[in-house]
Amino acid sequence: LRCVLALWLFVSVSGGVFAQTENTYNLIPFPAQFAGQDGQFTLTAFTRILAAPKDAKQQAAAQLLSTQLRTATGLPVTVMAPTPAFAKGKHIVFQAHTGGRCGSEGYLLRVTPDRVTVEAETPKGYFYAVQTLLQLLPTEAFSPKTVSGVTWAMPACQILDRPRYAYRGLMLDVSRHFMPVAFVKKYIDLLARHKMNTFHWHLTDDQGWRIEIKKYPKLTQVGSTRTETLAGHYGENYPFRYDGQPHGGFYTQEQIKDVVRYAAARHVTIIPEIELPGHALAAISAYPELSCEPTKRYEVGKIWGVYEDVYCPTEKTFTFLQDVLTEVMALFPGKYIHIGGDECPKEAWKKSAFCQNLMKQQKLKTEEELQSYFIRRIDKFVTAKGRAIIGWDEILEGGLAPNATVMSWRGTEGGIEAAKQKHTVVMTPGAFCYLDKYQGEPTQEPLAIGGLLTVEKIYGYEPTPAELTPEQKKYILGVQGNVWTEYMKTPEQVEYMSYPRAIALAEIGWMPEGPRNFEDFAVRLKNHLRRLDYLGVNYSKRLFDVRA
Ligand code: TNX
Numbered sequence: 078l079r080c081v082l083a084l085w086l087f088v089s090v091s092g093g094v095f096a097q098t099e100n101t102y103n104l105i106p107f108p109a110q111f112a113g114q115d116g117q118f119t120l121t122a123f124t125r126i127l128a129a130p131k132d133a134k135q136q137a138a139a140q141l142l143s144t145q146l147r148t149a150t151g152l153p154v155t156v157m158a159p160t161p162a163f164a165k166g167k168h169i170v171f172q173a174h175t176g177g178r179c180g181s182e183g184y185l186l187r188v189t190p191d192r193v194t195v196e197a198e199t200p201k202g203y204f205y206a207v208q209t210l211l212q213l214l215p216t217e218a219f220s221p222k223t224v225s226g227v228t229w230a231m232p233a234c235q236i237l238d239r240p241r242y243a244y245r246g247l248m249l250d251v252s253r254h255f256m257p258v259a260f261v262k263k264y265i266d267l268l269a270r271h272k273m274n275t276f277h278w279h280l281t282d283d284q285g286w287r288i289e290i291k292k293y294p295k296l297t298q299v300g301s302t303r304t305e306t307l308a309g310h311y312g313e314n315y316p317f318r319y320d321g322q323p324h325g326g327f328y329t330q331e332q333i334k335d336v337v338r339y340a341a342a343r344h345v346t347i348i349p350e351i352e353l354p355g356h357a358l359a360a361i362s363a364y365p366e367l368s369c370e371p372t373k374r375y376e377v378g379k380i381w382g383v384y385e386d387v388y389c390p391t392e393k394t395f396t397f398l399q400d401v402l403t404e405v406m407a408l409f410p411g412k413y414i415h416i417g418g419d420e421c422p423k424e425a426w427k428k429s430a431f432c433q434n435l436m437k438q439q440k441l442k443t444e445e446e447l448q449s450y451f452i453r454r455i456d457k458f459v460t461a462k463g464r465a466i467i468g469w470d471e472i473l474e475g476g477l478a479p480n481a482t483v484m485s486w487r488g489t490e491g492g493i494e495a496a497k498q499k500h501t502v503v504m505t506p507g508a509f510c511y512l513d514k515y516q517g518e519p520t521q522e523p524l525a526i527g528g529l530l531t532v533e534k535i536y537g538y539e540p541t542p543a544e545l546t547p548e549q550k551k552y553i554l555g556v557q558g559n560v561w562t563e564y565m566k567t568p569e570q571v572e573y574m575s576y577p578r579a580i581a582l583a584e585i586g587w588m589p590e591g592p593r594n595f596e597d598f599a600v601r602l603k604n605h606l607r608r609l610d611y612l613g614v615n616y617s618k619r620l621f622d623v624r625a
Contacts, residue, residue, distance in 0.1 A: 102601075103601045103604040104213070104601065105212065106584035106586075106587035107598075107601070108209065108237070108238035109237065109239055109240075109241075110236065111234065112235045113232060113233070114232075114233040114234055114235065115233060116233040117231060117232050118188050118189065118191070118192070118193050118230065118231045119228060119230040120146065120152055120229035120230075121167070122153065123166060124166075124167060125156070125157045125166070126139050126142055126157070126169045126170075126171070127158070127168050128171035132171075132173070134197070134199060134203060135171040137204070138200065138203035138207045139203070141204070142154075142169070142210065143155055143156045145211060145219075149219065149222075150218070150223065151223035167190075167191055168193070170193065170195065171194075171196075171203065173198075174198050174202075178237060178239075179237075179239060180198065180239050181201065182199070182201050182205060182239055182243075182272075183198075183237070183238055184197040184202040184205055184206035184209070184239075185197070185235075185237050186236040187235050188213065188231050188232065188235075193210070195207070195210065201274075204343070204344050205238070205344075209236060209238065213231040214229055215227055215228070215229065216604065216607040216611070219607075219608040221611065242540070242553070242556060244274070244557070244586075245273040245274050245275060245556065245557075245586035246274070246276070246277050246348075246556070247275070247276060247557060247558050247579055247582070248276075248278075248279055248350075248505075248557060248559040249264060249276070249277070249560050249571065250559075251278065251279060251562070252280065252282035252283075252284055252285040252287055252359070253282065253565075254563075255324065255325060255327070256562075256568055257568070258328065260568040260571070265336070265340045266339075267579075267612065267614065268343075269343035269345050270612075271579065271580055271583035272583060272587055273345070273579075273582075273583050275345065275347075277348045277350060277415060279561075280328075280349055280350055280351065281350065281352050281356070282352055282359065282378075283357070283358035283359060283378035283384050284303055284358075284381070285302070285324070285325065285327075285377060286301050286360055287301060288327060288328055288333065289328065289329045289330050289333075290401050290404050290405075291404060293364065296360060296363050296364075296401075299362055299377070300359035300363040301325050301326060301359070302323060302325030302377065303379055304322065305319040305322055305323075305324065305380075306379040307319060307321040319379070319380060330408060333408050334408060337409060341410075347409055348409075348415050349408070349415065350416075350417060351398075351414070353417050353451070353455065354421050354451050355384075355387045355419065355421030356383075356384075357388045358375060358378045361387075362377045367391075368388070369389035369429035369432065370386075370425070373386075381563045386425060387425055389426070389432065390432065390447065390451050395454060402414060402455070402458065403462075412464055413466070414459050414464050415466070415484075416455050416466045417468060418452055418469045419468075419470075419471050420469075421448055423444035423445075432447060443475065445474040445475035446475040447475070448474060448475050449472075452466070452468065453478040453479070455478075456480055460480045465480050466478065466480065467483070467484060467503070468481055468482075469483075469486055470484065470486055470487055470490075470495070471491075477498060482495075482500060482501040482502065482503065482554070484502075484505050485502055485503070485506060486505050486506060486559070488508070492504050492542065493544065496549045496550070497549055502552050502553050503555055504540040504556050504557070505556065508528075509530070510556065510558050511530060511561070512558050512559060512560045512574050512579065513526045513562070513563065513564065514526055514527070514530040515527075515528065516529070516531060516574070516578060516619050517619040517622075522619070523564070525564050525574070531620070532577055532581050533620075535582055535585070536581045536593060537595070538556075538585060539590075540556040540585065541553045541590070555586055556582060556586045557582075558575070558582040560574060572614050572616060576609060576614055576617065577602055577605075577609075578617075581602075584598065606621075
């Protein structure tokens, strides 16, 4: 058996799976090890899904598969116990994996003309196996309604799959423009279908506070609405765009719990982001005493950009933030709490006698060190609760807090530096991971933030910096795409900017290290887009317009 497996491994690693352009396997992200075989397995009225009734690991994924197959095919593909009566039939069989080759997220899928077997070690592994299995069927398998006249065949193959990176994420900014719960769920569902496992929810910023905090009701009463200004430009390269309209919205804690449950069912962990010490204007508008000038009048941000009004590092502010984070941690069970840390101007601190005194007292030489003091205190608080902070790469300035993970966004330097300091890193450099950039010729595209980021450019991105030593490379947890919504007012616009680019990120987060073949990806993607049609996704067709 070992020999056969070794041979299979050899063939699949060296066999140039990616060299083919005529692709009958529209799998995306493409599996780590794949071997196509002759023949196919065809679903019939007799096909059942066999899963151990008491095996909680198998049941959820088996039921999910059953629901989707029954919906799209109209065939009675129900979940049954694997009794001897089914031993001979052509069924889809879930079974426990014992070889230790799947890990926490992987699975083994064997499709033969007589049987499909699905093996994994975890519920997540089975869930990902189901995603792949659905992709082996004709794209109509994604239909929300029964499609007739389709031969429901899967090509015979063997797949041993597991991700390259443990962290595969997508961030959505709901502060600049609020997005309704139903859409957030759809967004999470899509992420999971592409085997991404982390949804970073950017819940607070200058332009809106979007999460109900019971202890501080004004955060949402005051901080969740703004009226856009009618004047002003973001910069020379940006045409006028403010609409003079009120914008607002927030999630109640009940809604958040519902979204967290929804995500968990799809094996997506949510990382909530509470921005500090900068990007805090919405909170300060609600509670001016959190700023260094408590008597000043503040308004929730009306234009984009970076504001000088930031949290003042007073005990009042720390109490507030700890209270907020306590409620946040009660809602989100994941390990990481994102505390922002980016773009914090230091003017207010420089002008504040309190801050200057504090710096003397704490022997801090620069405002960067004061920022580091700020983040360290939050780090200590969050760590004491058994969680960990994650922050944008500015948290390196003035010294990294002991337990912090860094999101490298201004480039890759921050990530490289953090890894050298033995801190875990998520790579999300603007040049490759910012899905708010243009994806085509600006004159033909809706208004976006400056810069061009094509699917092809993303696909060529290698998240692990070559200059790191093998030991340092282990600190690179993975890769994330960011969807900042200054220029996206509606869910449709968010989808247009996110897809298909997020799929390229999903694949580079999943695929084993090594050369990638964009042509092959593009062929699979083009076919895959038909699935997104069934899922009602307003993706951009730009890639194929240009290439046609
Ligand atoms: C920078 S990326 C920001 C965001 C903006 C984004 C626009 C980061 C940590 N901060 O506040 O929305 O640029 O691309």
